[in-house]
Amino acid sequence: MEQAIDTRSPAPSRGASSFILRTELLSVRFGGLTALNQINFAVERGKTHAIIGPNGAGKSTFFNCLTGVLRPTSGRIILNGEDITGLPSNEISQKGIARSYQITNILPNASVLENARIAAQSRRHGWNMIAHHSAFADINAKAEYALDQVGLLDLRDELASNLSHGAQRNLEIGIALATEPLLLCLDEPTAGMSAAETQETLRLVQRIAENLTILIVEHDMEVVMELADRITVLNYGAILADDTPEEIQQNPKVLEVYLKT
Amino acid sequence: MSALAEISPQPLVRVEDVHTYYGKSHILHGVSLEVAPGEVVGLLGRNGVGKSTTLKTIMGLVPLSQGQVLLDGQKITGLPSHKLARLGIGYVPEDRRIFRLLTVMENLRTGLDRQGVSEAQRQALLDKVFTFFPVLGERRNQAGGTLSGGEQQMLAISRAMMLEPKIILLDEPTEGLMPRMVSQIRQIIDVLHNEGVAILLVEQNVPLTLAACQRVYIMEKGAVRHHCAASEIDVHDPVIKQYLGV
Amino acid sequence: MDAVVHFFQNFPYELLLIQTINGIVTGMILALVASGLTLIFGIMDVVNFAHGELFMLGAYVGIIVISSTGNFWLALVLSSLIVGILGAAIQVTTLRPLLGRDPLNTILATFGVSLILQNFALWQFGPVSRKIDQPVTTHFQLFYLQYPWYRILIAVLSAAMIGGLYAFLKYGKFGIWIRATTQDRVMAQAMGIPVPLVHTGVFALGAAMAAASGVLFGPLGSINHTMGLDWVLKAFIVVVVGGMGNLGGSILAAIFISLLEAYASIWVDPSQAVIVSFVVLILTLLFRPTGLFATPK
Numbered sequence: 001m002e003q004a005i006d007t008r009s010p011a012p013s014r015g016a017s018s019f020i021l022r023t024e025l026l027s028v029r030f031g032g033l034t035a036l037n038q039i040n041f042a043v044e045r046g047k048t049h050a051i052i053g054p055n056g057a058g059k060s061t062f063f064n065c066l067t068g069v070l071r072p073t074s075g076r077i078i079l080n081g082e083d084i085t086g087l088p089s090n091e092i093s094q095k096g097i098a099r100s101y102q103i104t105n106i107l108p109n110a111s112v113l114e115n116a117r118i119a120a121q122s123r124r125h126g127w128n129m130i131a132h133h134s135a136f137a138d139i140n141a142k143a144e145y146a147l148d149q150v151g152l153l154d155l156r157d158e159l160a161s162n163l164s165h166g167a168q169r170n171l172e173i174g175i176a177l178a179t180e181p182l183l184l185c186l187d188e189p190t191a192g193m194s195a196a197e198t199q200e201t202l203r204l205v206q207r208i209a210e211n212l213t214i215l216i217v218e219h220d221m222e223v224v225m226e227l228a229d230r231i232t233v234l235n236y237g238a239i240l241a242d243d244t245p246e247e248i249q250q251n252p253k254v255l256e257v258y259l260k261t
Numbered sequence: 262m263s264a265l266a267e268i269s270p271q272p273l274v275r276v277e278d279v280h281t282y283y284g285k286s287h288i289l290h291g292v293s294l295e296v297a298p299g300e301v302v303g304l305l306g307r308n309g310v311g312k313s314t315t316l317k318t319i320m321g322l323v324p325l326s327q328g329q330v331l332l333d334g335q336k337i338t339g340l341p342s343h344k345l346a347r348l349g350i351g352y353v354p355e356d357r358r359i360f361r362l363l364t365v366m367e368n369l370r371t372g373l374d375r376q377g378v379s380e381a382q383r384q385a386l387l388d389k390v391f392t393f394f395p396v397l398g399e400r401r402n403q404a405g406g407t408l409s410g411g412e413q414q415m416l417a418i419s420r421a422m423m424l425e426p427k428i429i430l431l432d433e434p435t436e437g438l439m440p441r442m443v444s445q446i447r448q449i450i451d452v453l454h455n456e457g458v459a460i461l462l463v464e465q466n467v468p469l470t471l472a473a474c475q476r477v478y479i480m481e482k483g484a485v486r487h488h489c490a491a492s493e494i495d496v497h498d499p500v501i502k503q504y505l506g507v
Numbered sequence: 508m509d510a511v512v513h514f515f516q517n518f519p520y521e522l523l524l525i526q527t528i529n530g531i532v533t534g535m536i537l538a539l540v541a542s543g544l545t546l547i548f549g550i551m552d553v554v555n556f557a558h559g560e561l562f563m564l565g566a567y568v569g570i571i572v573i574s575s576t577g578n579f580w581l582a583l584v585l586s587s588l589i590v591g592i593l594g595a596a597i598q599v600t601t602l603r604p605l606l607g608r609d610p611l612n613t614i615l616a617t618f619g620v621s622l623i624l625q626n627f628a629l630w631q632f633g634p635v636s637r638k639i640d641q642p643v644t645t646h647f648q649l650f651y652l653q654y655p656w657y658r659i660l661i662a663v664l665s666a667a668m669i670g671g672l673y674a675f676l677k678y679g680k681f682g683i684w685i686r687a688t689t690q691d692r693v694m695a696q697a698m699g700i701p702v703p704l705v706h707t708g709v710f711a712l713g714a715a716m717a718a719a720s721g722v723l724f725g726p727l728g729s730i731n732h733t734m735g736l737d738w739v740l741k742a743f744i745v746v747v748v749g750g751m752g753n754l755g756g757s758i759l760a761a762i763f764i765s766l767l768e769a770y771a772s773i774w775v776d777p778s779q780a781v782i783v784s785f786v787v788l789i790l791t792l793l794f795r796p797t798g799l800f801a802t803p804k
Contacts, residue, residue, distance in 0.1 A: 052507065054465065055308055055436060104285075165285035191309060192286025195482060219309040220482065221507055233507075248507055255506050258307075260435075260466035261496050320697060346699030358694040360687050371687050371698040374680040424699060 020045045020183055020213045021066065021097075026075035028061050028237075035061040037237045038075065043183065048205075048214040050224045053234035054257055059217050060187075062234065066215070067099045067185055068092035080182060093122070096182030100172040102191055108161035112152055112171060115160055116143035119178035146178035149208050151200075166197030170204060177208065184208075186216040190223055202226055225249075233257070271334055273298045273428055273459050274319065274350075279328035281311075281318050288314045290483040291328070296428060301450060301460045303474035303491065305467065307505060311483040312463040313355055316430045319461075320352045321345050333427075347375070351421030351429040355436065355463075357413045359420065361406030365397055368405050368416055372423030390419040393452065411442045418449060428459040435466050447473055467496050467505060479504045521650040522773050528649070530769030532658045534762035535665035539720040540738055541745040541757040542669055543713030549752025550689040551706050552610060553602060556617040558717055558742060559735025560624035565590045565718025566730045567628060570637055579642035583722045587715040594714025598707045606706075621735075628732035639725030661723050668719060669758060672712075676754070685709060689752065744788045750798025759800045763787075 019042040028036040036058050043049045053059050064070035066077060068089035077085045079095055087095070107115050120142040147153045150170045155163065160171060169189060176184055189205065190198045202223050205214065209227065218224050224231065224245070231248045233240040235257050241248060248254055255261075272295040281289040288311045296302045304312050317323040319330050321342040329338045332348060346352070351372075360368050369390065373383055391398035394415045400408060405416060414434060421429050431450075435443045443466065450473045453460060464470045470477060471491045479487040481504050494500060540562055547555050565586045572582035597620055605612045643660055646653040676682040687695040688705045696702045720738075728734070741764070749760030764784050771780035791799050 055433075165287060168285065188309070192283065192288055193482075194287055194290060198482070219307055221307070224507075231507075255502070258465075258506050259468070259496055259501065261468055322693060322697065341696065341703075342693075343696045343699050343701050346697055352697045354694070354697075358691055360690050360694070362690055363683065363686060367683050367686075370680070370683050371695065371700060374683065375699065420698065 018045055019043060020080060021215070022078045023066070024076040024078070026062075026065060026077065027073050028058075028065060028070065029073045035237050036065070036072070039237075039239060041232060041239065041242070043213060043215055044230065045213055047229040048209045048216065048227050050228035050231045051215070051217045051234060052219075052221075052224055052231060053240070054260075056236075057234040058237040059234055061237075063185065063187060063215075063217050067097055093179065097185060098176035098179045098181035098183070099185040100169075100176050100187055100189060102188045104165075104168045104172055106160045106168055106171050106175065108159075110160055111157050112147065112160055112163070112174075113143055113156040115171060116146050116174055116178045119143070119175040120146070120180075123179055142180065143178050146174045149177055150174035150204055164197075166193050166200060169193065169197075170201060173201075173204065173208075177212075182213065184212050184214045186214065186218075188218055189216065190218065190220050198223065271298075272296060272331075273300075273333060274461065275331040276315065276319060277329050277331070279315070279318055279325050279330065281314055281323055281325045283314075283323075288483055289318065289325070292318075292480070292483070292485055293328075294478050294485060294488075296459050296461050298427065299454070299457045299459050300476070301454050301462065301474045303470040303477035304461060304463045304480060305465070305470055305477055305501075305505060306480035307465070310480045312480055313432050315480070316352070316432050316461065316463055320350060320430060322352075346372075346424055346426075349424070349427035351424050351426035353417045353421050353429060353431050353434065355432040357410075357417040359405040359408075359413050359416050361404065363405055364402050365405060365408070365416060366401045368420050369423050372420050375424070386423055386425070390422060393449070394419060411438055411445075414438060414442075414446075422453070422458075426458060428461060429453065431460055431462045433463055433465065435464065435469060443469055465505070467501055471495060519773060523770065525649060525652060525654070526769040526773055527766065528654070528658070530766035531762060532662045533769065534765030535662040535669075536720050536724050537738070537741055537745055537765055538669060538758040538761035539665045539716055539723075541742040541749070541761050542672060542754055543716040544739075544742050545746045545749065545752055545754060545757045546672075546685075547710055547713045548746065549754075550685060550709050551602075551606075551692075553613045553710075554610070554617065555710075555713070556614065556739070557597070557621040557624060558617075558713070559737075559739025560621045560628075561590055561594060561714045561717040561735075562721040562724075562738050563628060563730075563732060563735035564593070564624060565721030566639070566725045566734065567632055567637075567721075568718065569722035569725055570639060570730065573639060579639070579722075582639075583719060586722050587719045590718035591711040591715030595707050595711040597714075598710035602710070603703060603706070606703075625732050625735070632732065634731070636729035636731040638729060639722070641726040657726060661727075664723060665720070668716065672716070673754070681705075681708070741784060744784050748787055748791045748798060749800050753798055753800065756798050756800035760798070763799075 021043040023039050023041045026036055026039040027034065039062065051059050051062065061070060065072050068087055071086050076083055079097065084092055084095055117139055120139045144153060144156070147156055150173050152167065152171055152174055155167070160168065163171060173186065173189060190201050193201065198220060205227055216227065228245050230242070231245055232242045233248060233254050240257060241251050241254055243251070274296045276292055276294045279289050279292045292311065292315050304315065306312050314323060318325050321340055325338065329336055331337065332350065337345060337348065360371065369387065373386060396412055397415055397419060400412070405413065408416060418434070434446050447469055450460060450462065462470060462474060471494065474491045477489065477491050478485045479500065486504060487500050540558065544555060544558050547553055568586040568589050569582040572585050573579060601616045601620060602613060605616060641655065641657045643657045645656045647656060676685060684700050684705050687700060688702050692702055745757050745761045745764060748764065749756030764787055767783045767787065768780045771783045
């Protein structure tokens with residue numbers, strides 16, 4: 001099997017500042033196994049960028065590296081010009097990368113608003129334990145704005161565990177939004193959703209994509225094709241292709257990899 | 262649905278409008294399919310569409326919330342998986358799940374040590390497996406965990422064969438294997454088919470599936486979207502591109 | 508220099524050897540109790556807080572059988588059988604319904620069972636301690652002591668039972684069932700192994716082993732409704748130090764800890780020598796939490 005090699009580095013003609021996130025020769029090795037092989041990758045500011053690839057391609061590993069959950073073995077990750085390689089995930093969150101998870105990670109015993117508020121609050125450090133939470137009006141406002149963007153403002157007082165699966169997944173996105181991130185990372189946001197819920201989430205992400213840079217891992221090709229401005233295909237831990245959706249669909253190597261021909 | 266080979270009136274396994282959840286996640290949205298006795302049926306689809314979950318539901322490893330599963334016309338919904346194994350369903354999971362601390366022989370014995378198997382039958386079954394997979398014979402006293410990935414796959418399939426099942430549920434047997442092992446998997450499927458064992462094959466490898474199976478179902482987002490005879494389509498068919506490509 | 512010579516001259520070599528034998532004897536009983544405990548934990552992730560009570564009931568059933576038949580060995584066999592069946596009943600009624608739930612549920616359940624069994628014993632047998640007579644009363648000369656043969660017999664019998672358990676697990680169909688279920692319960696079931704039955708069987712086996720230990724220990728100490736508490740505590744320490752679910756590890760750990768305690772009681776009061784066990788436990792948890800004798804998997 002021919003080795004998939006990354007022949008593309010971020011185009012030098014565009015200034016570095018047009019890329020909100022970049023990786024340089026990012027590698028992850030687990031003992032003898034190379035999960036990611038010297039990846040050069042970049043996400044353009046304001047765009048929606050999707051990562052796809054067959055099972056075992058390294059998508060989760062890559063995603064986990066970018067969001068600080070996994071420490072790379074070598075290489076660099078640069079956010080907005082700043083090297084964030086190896087920083088713990090809470091610091092990466094503070095720097096502006098927000099992430100949703102494949103298995104819904106909301107606080108089930110808190111209300112929808114409280115979930116969003118806790119996220120909004122994380123951006124401000126204060127040791128004031130006495131003032132009532134309503135005193136922090138700006139945090140409330142941020143939380144409500146995030147909920148509005150994901151269509152959950154009406155359900156703000158509902159207990160999170162009472163929400164439908166689709167609504168919970170959307171709340172997951174809302175929580176990430178409430179941190180006002182530079183980069184929103186979505187990990188299989190439509191997993192386990194019905195066709196109707198998928199459409200709803202698709203529209204939701206299209207709405208919020210207008211003002212945001214989004215990185216998304218998805219298996220649902222319809223969602224990927226609708227949302228993505230750019231698609232990166234991973235295979236065996238390396239970039240097989242990085243192009244517009246139209247080009248990816250025509251790319252015979254990509255099809256080969258997916259159909260195992 | 263295009264013209265199909267006639268499915269025998271009494272299917273061996275019948276999945277009827279099954280809905281399965283993981284917690285709140287609605288994974289199977291009314292899956293229906295059938296496997297006739299001795300038939301090799303393929304289940305294709307991208308990651309995350311619910312192929313493995315379908316097999317796990319048939320095997321009783323995951324509870325279904327709606328619908329039913331029938332074996333030889335009898336309802337088997339809700340039966341514990343050890344009863345299903347005794348009734349004739351063999352299961353080869355995606356990650357093989359051989360017993361790492363048991364030897365190859367002991368792994369096989371988990372399926373072989375059953376009531377109603379004479380010593381002669383035991384020997385015959387073992388001989389069959391060791392003839393087809395000589396490397397397992399060589400390593401019969403080695404711990405399962407010391408085998409290579411390909412050898413573990415052979416062991417997982419052999420282990421299921423020890424049950425002399427009517428149907429084997431094969432979950433992505435070629436995943437993680439080197440390309441040259443794919444033809445070996447094809448051969449095993451053919452051998453099993455010749456012995457009259459039905460197979461429900463979950464795969465992402467389209468050429469293998471179309472070559473080895475008589476019929477294929479294609480799933481997307483938790484439901485069967487297409488169903489046809491394997492001979493009616495090939496790798497370049499638009500249906501394949503739509504549901505399995507990008 | 509003189510002090511060193513003095514130290515070596517006055518070093519209690521004989522006492523050390525005596526305590527080594529004592530340590531091994533106690534260690535073997537402890538190993539028998541702990542193996543049941545670790546087997547149960549390994550296969551079904553159940554922390555059996557009632558294990559000490561099964562030990563205690565074993566001793567009491569032993570007393571009943573001896574008082575009606577006068578035969579110690581019959582008591583040993585019958586007690587194991589009866590308490591084994593009781594163990595199966597306990598597992599089916601209280602633990603099987605809890606399968607798959609939060610482990611805290613089974614901890615509470617077995618703790619509840621332990622309280623029930625303790626109070627049952629108190630009610631049935633009263634608060635006064637009983638005794639079982641040694642079946643073998645001969646001694647042999649060990650330095651300045653008359654050492655009872657019975658103690659050696661205990662060690663040999665326990666070793667035989669543990670050896671039998673090991674052989675049972677390694678060979679034979681049920682041994683394979685148990686080991687397969689311990690490694691991967693779901694896959695074992697998918698291979699046709701009746702896992703619920705295997706769970707009950709292992710629990711019964713563990714109970715039987717605890718009961719046998721209770722009868723064997725009977726002549727060495729006093730039998731009352733709280734005798735299980737000390738033993739179960741030590742058994743838990745042994746299981747953790749040996750590596751949870753690791754049979755070979757618990758046997759080594761049982762002997763190791765009993766030897767340390769036996770040596771410690773040369774210099775301090777036996778009730779203080781117990782501290783040694785706890786020190787070993789804490790050190791194990793700090794530095795080798797998977798168990799001192801655990802083999803890396």
